[in-house]
Amino acid sequence: MSGTETGYNYAYLDEQTKRMLRRVILKAVAIPGYQVPFGNREMPMPHGWGTGGIQVTASIIGPDDVLKVIDQGADDTTNAVSIRSFFAKTAGVATTTRTEEATIVQTRHRIPEKPLKEGQILVYQVPIPEPLRWLEPRETETRKMHALSEYGIMHVRLYEDIATHGRIATSYDYPVQVNERYIMRPSPIPKFDNPKMDMNPALQLFGAGREKRIYAVPPYTKVKSLDFDDHPFEVQRWDESCALCGATDSFLDEIVTSDRGDRMFVCSDSDYCGDRQAARRKEAAE
């Protein structure tokens, strides 16, 4: 493995830790949406920077894998660049920014716009894994509520949203029910991405480092966003299209371009946007 840092084990973590993590991941896959505790390790970065996701990735990555890392959809943000170079150095793996080439995609806050395929693994970085936490501070109680499927308070939260805003205003980290059983927090992805989790051919793994929990959505598993009969689940829509590539079907970021209030809307998925721009240039040249 030329080009890798010496003095570290492959993919930074020691083999015993990786075995522990793999056991946890297997259990998580076996019980979709159930949060499995694991022994969190000190990582060379602070909690909140994706230590949970990195430990999951470190335990599953092999020399033949191709890694893509995105932060808010973009491949070129600080978090994404540093995690990508971390694994390039410690595991010597090839990296990519192209969704379709990657075998593992580690993500913070987005699911790529291009559909994922069988065999790909999506690794989410999760800040707070417990969906019931906002109304129930006791861990013993939330575990019991999960065990007994007592999920009434999740709808109390949506009720409050409608009572206050006239509609379900929760726009990210929108709670879902996995495989008609466990309620799960999908990490702070926009609810725009929630439908992509449903029956996705890729394996989805969620790692929360500080909270020491791993959970999973296996390929082709039902993922339903919670809602009311008379206030069904809806995703965000924009009146604008992407200013760079013209896409109307992607999640758009609003970027302020001057102090006079000028702004533009662009795709948050940089890979998707880049591909579309290239295709447009090619078309224009022909």
Added chain:
Amino acid sequence: MNATDRPLLRVERLTKRYGERFACQDVSFDLWPGEVMGVVGESGSGKTTLLNCLSARLGPDGGRVLYNTRHQGMRDIYETSEAERRLLMRTDWGLVHQNPRDGLRLAVSAGANIGERLMAVGARHYGEIRQAATDWLGRVEIDEARIDDLPRAFSGGMQQRLQIARNLVTRPRIVFMDEPTGGLDVSVQARLLDLLRELVASLGLSVVVVTHDLAVVRLLAHRLMVMRQGRVVESGLTDQVLDDPQHAYTQLLVSSVLQA
């Protein structure tokens, strides 16, 4: 024998110890549908321990608590699974705490507080939940315009009424009340008692009400148990016990009430 021929709750020789000390000892009684049972006694007489044992929140050391379930007949509540017990607690039973802040979710609106039990048993239609919450606010005499206010913006009496509405929305069969009028001033108490009497009668509720206030049981309870040092020293019809107390302790209790 059909379900109405049996008591709703049967308590047999219920005993609870804290270490060597008996908190309640050999308590037995039947509670029939539509009946209101008062439990009085001074502080430390075991009233609240008894209520906790009855409402499935504190396992007894001896004796049984049998509940007449809707489908399975009389069942010992401590032999049912925890899942069944918790389901009972949010459907068939209600629990009114002395301090409304223990029974309410203070971080969510009054409407959500009332709707929570409905949503816990599967209501998924916002409009209907909202309508039920509005109706119940009206029934407990809270202005419907305050449906979206947080309970902490309510007065003590309103919080207590909200707690009652929150419990009654799923039409429970038994409501356990621990000092429901504690900490309220007399005029608010009087209105609350009036309201409780009206609700109990119109819904046909069975109630176990624990209090140290004899006026409360005089107004609410059909039957009365007087507890002292963990034992029931006297029981009977409320008026009979209060007007013609037989046990020395009951006599003391009745004569201790200040006449205004």
